[in-house]
Amino acid sequence: MTDISEYFVPWLKGQKMYYSPHIDLAWKRPELHRLMSNENPNPPSDKVLEAIMKYAKMANRYADQGFAVRGKLAEMNGLPGFENALLGNGSSEVYDMILRSFVQPGDEVIQHTPCFGIYKLRTLIAGGKMVSVPMVYKWGDEHMQYDPDAILKAITPKTKVIIVGNPNNPTGNFMDPSGFVRIAETGIPFIVDEAYVEYAGVKEKSQVGLVQKYKNVLITRTLSKAYGLAGMRFGYALGDKDVIMQIAATLIPWNQSTIAMWAGLAALEDLDGLKKRVDFNNGELDRIMREVNKIPNVKAFPTRGNFMLFDSKVPGKSGAGMIKLAESKGMILRGQEPMYDSDGWFRLTIGTKEENDMFISAVKEYFLS
Numbered sequence: 001m002t003d004i005s006e007y008f009v010p011w012l013k014g015q016k017m018y019y020s021p022h023i024d025l026a027w028k029r030p031e032l033h034r035l036m037s038n039e040n041p042n043p044p045s046d047k048v049l050e051a052i053m054k055y056a057k058m059a060n061r062y063a064d065q066g067f068a069v070r071g072k073l074a075e076m077n078g079l080p081g082f083e084n085a086l087l088g089n090g091s092s093e094v095y096d097m098i099l100r101s102f103v104q105p106g107d108e109v110i111q112h113t114p115c116f117g118i119y120k121l122r123t124l125i126a127g128g129k130m131v132s133v134p135m136v137y138k139w140g141d142e143h144m145q146y147d148p149d150a151i152l153k154a155i156t157p158k159t160k161v162i163i164v165g166n167p168n169n170p171t172g173n174f175m176d177p178s179g180f181v182r183i184a185e186t187g188i189p190f191i192v193d194e195a196y197v198e199y200a201g202v203k204e205k206s207q208v209g210l211v212q213k214y215k216n217v218l219i220t221r222t223l224s225k226a227y228g229l230a231g232m233r234f235g236y237a238l239g240d241k242d243v244i245m246q247i248a249a250t251l252i253p254w255n256q257s258t259i260a261m262w263a264g265l266a267a268l269e270d271l272d273g274l275k276k277r278v279d280f281n282n283g284e285l286d287r288i289m290r291e292v293n294k295i296p297n298v299k300a301f302p303t304r305g306n307f308m309l310f311d312s313k314v315p316g317k318s319g320a321g322m323i324k325l326a327e328s329k330g331m332i333l334r335g336q337e338p339m340y341d342s343d344g345w346f347r348l349t350i351g352t353k354e355e356n357d358m359f360i361s362a363v364k365e366y367f368l369s
Contacts, residue, residue, distance in 0.1 A: 011105050011127035018092075018121050022332050032327070033355045036334040038169070038196075038307050040228030041351045042280070044263070045273035048229070051266035055259045063258040069265040073236055076268065077208045077219075083241040084211070086248055087256045091195060091222040091235030096122045097250045098218060098237065099161060102189050103128040107160040110151055114144075114339065116169050116193065128160070135171065137340050139313060143301065144171045148179035155186065162186075165193045166207055167200065170336065170347055172303020174200070180207050184214040191218050198226035199278055200304035208238055215240045225306055226278055227267045233257075234264040281306050284350050291360045295367050298344075309336065312344030314367050319346035325366045331358060 005013065022036045044052070070082035079085070088094035095118055103109060105127030111119045113132045120130045133154050135144040151162060162183055167174050183190050192207045202208075210217045218239040224230035234256065237244065267273070285303060292300040297313040312319065319336060323346055326333045336345035348359060 012125065015124055018118065022334060026332055031330065033331045033351060033358065035349045035351045035355060035359060036332045038225060038305065038349050039230050040225060040277060040306060041355065042228050042277055044228060045270050047270045047273065048263050048266045051263045052259055055262045058258060061258060062254055063256065063261050066256065066261050069261055069268070072265055072268055073238065077238055079211065079238060080241065083245055084238055086237040086244050088235040089255050090224065090233040091220050092118050093255060094220050094235045094237045095119065097247055098191060099123055099126050099128070100250050101247045102160045106158065108156060108158040109161040109163065110154050110159060111163045112146065112151060112165070112168065114170055115165055119163050143173045146175035146179055148175065148182055151183060152186070155188065159188055161189045161191060163191045163193060166205065167196050167304055169196065169305060170307060170309045172301055172305045172307065172309065174205055177207070180210060184210050184217050187216050189216050189218065191220060193220050195222045196225050196305035197221065198274065199281055199306060211239055215243060218243065223264050223267055226274060228277060229263065229267060232260045232263055234260050281350050284353065284356050288356055288360060292363055295364060298367050306350045308348045310346050310348070311342055312367065313342070317367055318343045322346045322363065322366050326362050329358065329362045331355070331362065
């Protein structure tokens with residue numbers, strides 16, 4: 001009898017499911033403070049909760065195609081209509097749909113690293129090859145620097161997709177707009193990941209304007225971050241109507257629940273709720289950066305996400321050590337693999353004021369003791 005493994009498509013063999021041990025730890029030990037997964041510490045607004053309760057009572061009914069919320073997304077972003085928006089079960093599913101639409105075995109996808117791990121995972125599942133182009137950084141720089149020249153040089157005849165964060169996760173900064181234009185002009189499908197753009201302002205920082213000029217540009221966003229609906233699973237893509245509707249052929253029917261769809265619309269319409277979350281987050285980011293940057297040889301990177309990246313040159317003090325101490329103090333932080341000749345990297349998700357105070361105290365204890 002032929003082994004069942006022989007029936008798997010070759011490019012799936014050996015691939016692993018996306019696994020977040022820090023999230024599993026948080027659910028197993030709810031007493032620990034969740035400062036690790038770029039979640040919003042503030043619960044959904046009353047308007048969103050009202051929509052959840054209303055449509056929970058209609059959970060026996062299939063959802064429509066999301067005409068209302070897709071139309072709202074188009075309106076908010078200056079696009080013609082609902083066919084310019086694609087909904088997903090989180091932006092992770094949106095990436096799956098996009099990459100399966102463009103990538104076949106042997107094709108290449110370019111990402112700018114460090115970045116969100118889902119790009120690589122969904123590329124490999126489609127049989128593609130991930131080409132990673134590192135950002136430029138040396139100790140003492142204010143930011144990791146984008147390198148659009150290196151991205152353009154990495155293009156080959158096999159390149160089918162290019163992905164750049166705006167802002168980038170985990171570095172929290174933005175590429176110069178001219179870099180986006182240069183990449184868009186290649187004609188290669190170009191995904192701009194704007195999962196965190198609301199923290200800096202959509203009007204100020206979004207590249208959605210490129211969609212009307214370049215048919216190959218797609219913008220992806222989520223309601224998991226600034227809107228605080230990570231557990232609701234609401235992601236979306238914006239793009240040219242013809243492109244969006246072709247990608248929609250990969251969509252699993254009713255991929256987004258009735259509850260998520262209408263709760264998402266309520267969140268998009270709750271501008272006061274969004275502003276409160278953004279103002280709180282950005283105030284805490286600035287406060288944490290000021291405090292941590294007082295510690296010699298520890299660097300907090302300026303960011304406009306709901307996360308912060310740190311590097312340390314304190315002798316004998318590693319990022320892994322900081323994470324271990326934090327857990328002993330009741331907090332879960334996020335690790336970051338050694339890079340740029342340093343093992344001092346670690347990451348923080350912005351929590352409540354009290355949780356952020358705990359973090360600041362722990363950082364001072366670890367690096368100043």
